[in-house]
Amino acid sequence: xxxxxxxxxxxxxxxxxxxxxxxxxxxxxxxxxxxxxxxxxxxxxxxxxxxxxxxxxxxxxxxxxxxxxxxxxxxxxxxxxxxxxxxxxxxxxxxxxxxxxxxxxxxxxxxxxxxxxxxxxxxxxxxxxxxxxxxxxxxxxxxxxxxxxxxxxxxxxxxxxxxxxxxxxxxxxxxxxxxxxxxxxxxxxxxxxxxxxxxxxxxxxxxxxxxxxxxxxxxxxxxxxxxxxxxxxxxxxxxxxxxxxxxxxxxxxxxxxxxxxxxxxxxxxxxxxxxx
Ligand code: SAM
Numbered sequence: 001x002x003x004x005x006x007x008x009x010x011x012x013x014x015x016x017x018x019x020x021x022x023x024x025x026x027x028x029x030x031x032x033x034x035x036x037x038x039x040x041x042x043x044x045x046x047x048x049x050x051x052x053x054x055x056x057x058x059x060x061x062x063x064x065x066x067x068x069x070x071x072x073x074x075x076x077x078x079x080x081x082x083x084x085x086x087x088x089x090x091x092x093x094x095x096x097x098x099x100x101x102x103x104x105x106x107x108x109x110x111x112x113x114x115x116x117x118x119x120x121x122x123x124x125x126x127x128x129x130x131x132x133x134x135x136x137x138x139x140x141x142x143x144x145x146x147x148x149x150x151x152x153x154x155x156x157x158x159x160x161x162x163x164x165x166x167x168x169x170x171x172x173x174x175x176x177x178x179x180x181x182x183x184x185x186x187x188x189x190x191x192x193x194x195x196x197x198x199x200x201x202x203x204x205x206x207x208x209x210x211x212x213x214x215x216x217x218x219x220x221x222x223x224x225x226x227x228x229x230x231x232x233x234x235x236x237x238x239x240x241x242x243x244x245x246x247x248x249x250x251x252x253x254x255x256x257x258x259x260x261x262x263x264x265x266x267x268x269x270x271x272x273x274x275x276x
Pocket of ligand 1: 017089092093162164193
């Protein structure tokens with residue numbers, strides 16, 4: 001490992017479940033740091049004990065006073081100081097933003113020690129388009145606010161990633177089903193842990209499943225992007241092609257699946273086209 005650890009602030013990712021997911025560099029940096037700033041000394045204490053690391057800890061979150069932050073930044077000027085959160089990557093729906101911002105403003109070196117992040121772990125499992133994705137943190141608890149956030153993202157041409165909790169999952173899925181019945185959705189739960197699962201389907205089907213089987217544990221909720229017409233195809237052309245080998249009803253179902261357009265409207269159009 002590194003012979004010498006430069007002074008500065010080290011943003012260190014920790015596991016999101018499976019303790020084997022800590023990196024060799026993270027262990028090294030935690031061991032060699034003068035201080036570990038953490039959300040909860042009990043949670044981080046357990047990890048350090050498991051790793052055999054004895055570095056002292058100090059509680060930190062972004063609500064800490066200016067003074068506390070200034071003291072950490074001062075220390076990082078001359079010594080290595082690590083920042084961890086309870087799990088995963090600090091700053092991702094976790095404390096650290098203000099500390100990093102102010103450390104940079106104070107010309108303190110900031111280093112990243114990357115590792116586990118639930119949002120990215122969920123994306124790798126879901127099988128949804130991943131060329132573009134947008135992480136939007138936790139969905140709001142209240143129905144109106146949740147709906148507003150979803151509506152604001154309606155035209156975003158990317159897979160949407162949210163953090164969610166078990167008790168709120170079904171209501172969120174119902175809100176998604178009302179807006180985007182045709183989109184592919186994934187629920188990635190308890191990642192890297194004993195009961196890891198990733199279930200995919202429409203929001204409606206997932207809402208039914210989780211109403212009957214209330215989910216436990218930690219959850220990442222992913223929503224595929226709006227479906228686009230293949231090669232900007234004209235729905236009429238797609239219907240005509242489908243009608244050459246299927247009934248109006250089957251043709252409408254096929255085109256609805258491919259495009260996300262309303263099946264009833266497509267059926268009415270298919271009947272018209274067949275009559276021409
Ligand atoms: N900083 C963390 C990261 O990098 O993923 C996220 C912290 S945020 C406070 C905690 C939320 O992340 C949980 O409520 C859950 O939505 C998600 N999460 C964390 N660990 C998870 C896991 N093992 N499986 C699924 N979701 C997880």
